[in-house]
Amino acid sequence: MVFLPLFLFKLKKFGKNMTLYDSAHSLYHELLLQSYDELKKAISGHTFGRNDCLRLATIVCSNCYHFREHLKEGYGYDFSTDYLREKCEDYILARDITNLTKHYKLTNYTPLISNPNDIYEYLHITLYEDAKGQYRHHQIKVSVKLTTGVEKDVLSIVTNVLNMWTEILVSQGILNKSIYFNYINKIFFSRDEANKNLPLLKIKQGVRCAPTIAFSQYDYESNTLKSVDIKDFKMGFYEKSNNTIIDYSLDIKDKTFTDFVELTDQEQGEFIMLTDDVDIENFIKKIAEKYKYL
Known part of the structure; x- marks a missing residue:
């Protein structure tokens, strides 16, 4: 010093x-x-x-x-x-x-x-x-x-x-x-x-x-x-939000889980980008496991 x-x-x-x-x-x-x-x-x-x-x-x-x-x-x-x-x-x-x-x-x-x-x-x-x-x-x-x-x-x-x-x-x-x-x-x-x-x-x-x-x-x-022919192409614009919520219903092992979950910004970005049913279901499973619903 x-x-x-x-x-x-x-x-x-x-x-x-x-x-x-x-x-x-x-x-x-x-x-x-x-x-x-x-x-x-x-x-x-x-x-x-x-x-x-x-x-x-x-x-x-x-x-x-x-x-x-x-x-x-x-x-x-x-x-x-x-x-x-x-x-x-x-x-x-x-x-x-x-x-x-x-x-x-x-x-x-x-x-x-x-x-x-x-x-x-x-x-x-x-x-x-x-x-x-x-x-x-x-x-x-x-x-x-x-x-x-x-x-x-x-x-x-x-x-x-x-x-x-x-x-x-x-x-x-x-x-x-x-x-x-x-x-x-x-x-x-x-x-x-x-x-x-x-x-x-x-x-x-x-x-x-x-x-x-x-x-x-x-x-x-x-x-x-x-x-690509884009005459029928649709694009969505979403306002970035801090409290995006998804509601889901998930069937696993003959049980149905239904709930509302608040997503983070990163999760929101991932969710909006999903286009096929398999990825959507896997994403919901991941969220459900994160919040210990499974």
């Missing part, structure tokens, strides 16, 4: 301030990697509607693009845009996403993206079917539509650029070992792997709400996703 204030005083007076920008090594870990991890965490979640993932994606693109300037001006490592384009074409896409979302329109050069509205966030719902019946998996994605009409996943773009920077920093001795980041565009999820969380739509009163939702169905023969 006596020496701690003196120790802190000496650090402040004689030591070097440690900041985000004090070295290329710290900038890589605390800016590039940190923002990339935050984007992946948000995308793997279940909250959409206010472009949280889109906002994080543009931040990561900006960090990946401007990392070149920091290396040059701050630490003396000079890499030309042409050199970086040869190593990773997606670096140019990160540049265009960064500049378009900052300036809206570009006049100094012709970008690969026409306007910032071609960069968007959406909820992708995929339908599957097994012996128990139909189930679904949902993912949040951020996509960009190029002037050629091709659409690319922005997570794929920043992953490729991050791998490029990792390789360059290793070659310059800034990083000790190479770390490879995988982008896996997984399309099949078993019932156990499927996202159990109920998609949570965030809206704000007085602000337009226009979420984009895409539907597809997994084709087991071709291992591909196919479009």
Whole structure:
């Protein structure tokens, strides 16, 4: 207790301030990697509607693009845009996403993206079917539509650029070992792997709400996703509540159990997502066992 204030005083007076920008090594870990991890965490979640993932994606693109300037001006490592384009074409896409979302329109050069509205966030719902019946998996994605009409996943773009920077920093001795980041565009999820969380739509009163939702169905023969006819599709929106109650009647061993049970938020999310009778019955059994009715 006596020496701690003196120790802190000496650090402040004689030591070097440690900041985000004090070295290329710290900038890589605390800016590039940190923002990339935050984007992946948000995308793997279940909250959409206010472009949280889109906002994080543009931040990561900006960090990946401007990392070149920091290396040059701050630490003396000079890499030309042409050199970086040869190593990773997606670096140019990160540049265009960064500049378009900052300036809206570009006049100094012709970008690969026409306007910032071609960069968007959406909820992708995929339908599957097994012996128990139909189930679904949902993912949040951020996509960009190029002037050629091709659409690319922005997570794929920043992953490729991050791998490029990792390789360059290793070659310059800034990083000790190479770390490879995988982008896996997984399309099949078993019932156990499927996202159990109920998609949570965030809206704000007085602000337009226009979420984009895409539907597809997994084709087991071709291992591909196919479009879904949604003309008869019905979607329900439920207000999040702290006192959701279900009433149930359950027949077990010639006995009938009937009761009212108050569900937690997590249980409510699980219950609303159930679509087949087997899963509903198993869920009710689990609730009944939890409250010791069985």
